[in-house]
Amino acid sequence: GGAEYLFVIEESLKELAQLADTAGLMVVGSTHQKLNSPNPRTYIGSGKVAEIKSAIHALGVETVIFDDELSAGQLRNLEKAFGGDVRVCDRTALILDIFNQRAATHEAALQVALAQMEYQLPRLTKMWTHLERQAGGQVKGMGEKQIEVDKRILRTQIGVLKKELESVRKHRKQYRNRRVSVPVPVVSLVGYTNAGKSTLLNRLTGATVLAEDRLFATLDPTTRRVQMKNGGEFLLTDTVGFIQKLPTTLVAAFRATLEEISESSLLVHVVDISHPLAEQQIEAVDKVLSELDVSSIPKLMIWNKVDKVCDPQKVKLEAQKREDVVCISALSGNGLDEFCSAVQEKLKDSMVWVEALVP
Ligand code: GDP
Known part of the structure; x- marks a missing residue:
């Protein structure tokens, strides 16, 4: 049906915009077109090509990203049609850029x-x-x-x-053991792109930048140190977000970027509970986690963006019914104390595991 089709397209384009943002691009607009089959030469029809071309000139666009994979010929023809220095790329190339930045x-x-x-x-x-x-x-x-x-x-x-x-x-096992020589628990954030992982990371750690922290300088730039009110501390690390429409050719690369989480003391699964597909997203993350070597690591689930749902009270009650679910708003800071207590409680159980790994 038409409405359903539109919903799928809009969700997909929203995700594409979020991915472009993650890659460091500024999104100025998006458009779509319904064709019975893609144009073999330019993917979109000639009218659409002209429409985008005039938008490029009006807005000073540098990059045009297509949501589906383009052939070599389509890439070439589109770049020729748009002219100038406009770069044309597709979803796959964009995701590869992000993975590359984040490996x-x-x-x-x-x-x-x-x-x-x-x-x-x-x-x-x-x-x-x-x-x-x-x-x-x-x-x-x-x-x-x-x-x-x-x-x-x-x-x-x-x-x-x-x-x-x-x-x-x-030799992975050897590398791992050498890397885990920090006697501080490592908490990894996993979840869909746009779930609010980096907002949570920044909210919890304020302006703490690890580059200045010699002890942890070898850890990747998306890791921060969180100091708790009672003096305890842990390292909080962000991972590359899950993507709704991940091209199958990129599954192996995506998993590789996630592999480091098997060194964590705790996995925090961040969910955008206001998202219409939240339930499906939870399932998809759980499925990938079950396929990685992480079954022995304790898990905590965060229902983020409770400020955005229409009935927050109902969502909070639902969360209370479940084990290991905490409701927060990373944006407003609501529920962060509860989150920290829950992390601490979970870490108690996993300290033994961390110490056993430290050589
Ligand atoms: P990430 O891709 O998981 O790192 O997600 P981000 O932290 O970049 O957040 C994605 C978007 O969701 C941003 O526009 C945030 O401002 C927004 N966001 C994050 N947390 C919340 C929240 O608790 N409530 C609301 N309303 N928006 C949020």
Whole structure:
């Protein structure tokens, strides 16, 4: 039905905007179009191309992101149509950018690099046919040969990366034990992108920036130290958020960015309880967690954004009925004390586990 279709499109575009924001871009607008099938040359129809082109000029747009994967030809044709220095990319390339920024371990970095190369392989044509055009067709055929050479080089690099990944995986246990030498509990935030993980992280730690903290300088930049009122402390670390529409080609890279959470003392699952798909999102996160090596780690669930639901009292009652669920508003600060107490209570149970891992 039409309404359902619109809801799906709008949710997907909202998520795409959030991902662009995470990647450091400023979103100035979005648009969609209903076609029976994508245009093979430009994905969207020619009228839409013209409409976007005039918006690009009016708003000074630098990047146009498509919510579905584009072929090499579509990327090239769209860039040509929009003209100038406008960069065209798709959801997959954007997500790869984010994973790349956020890969905290060597293994995750390798896995993301591999996914990036595999994404590039079928799209190599772009650069060389472009050069051929510039040369005015005098070097016809040269581009094609060069593409073959480049593809061979890329395939070799992919092979090397795969071998390196294998060897890193074999030695993973050793790396892990060496990394976990900090006698402070590590609490990892997991959840969907936009659930409010970084808002919670910032809210709890104020302006504490870890770069100044020598002891923890080796930890990744999304980790902060939280000092509790009773003097206890823990490290709070943010992870790459789950994505509703994760391209299947990126599943391995995404899991790799999550692998570090198996070193945590506690997993805090942050849920945007005001989201219409909250229930499905919880299930999807639980499913991935059950497939990772984290079953022995205690878990706590946070229902965030209670300020945004229409009946907060009902939601709070529902949370009370369940075990290990705390309602908060990371934005207003409501429920943060309760959250800290719950974390502390959970950490009591897991200290033994942390100390056992420290060499
Ligand atoms: P992350 O992707 O999980 O790190 O999510 P962010 O922390 O970036 O938050 C995503 C959006 O939700 C931001 O616009 C936040 O201001 C908003 N947000 C976060 N927590 C709350 C909350 O408790 N209530 C409301 N109303 N909005 C929130």
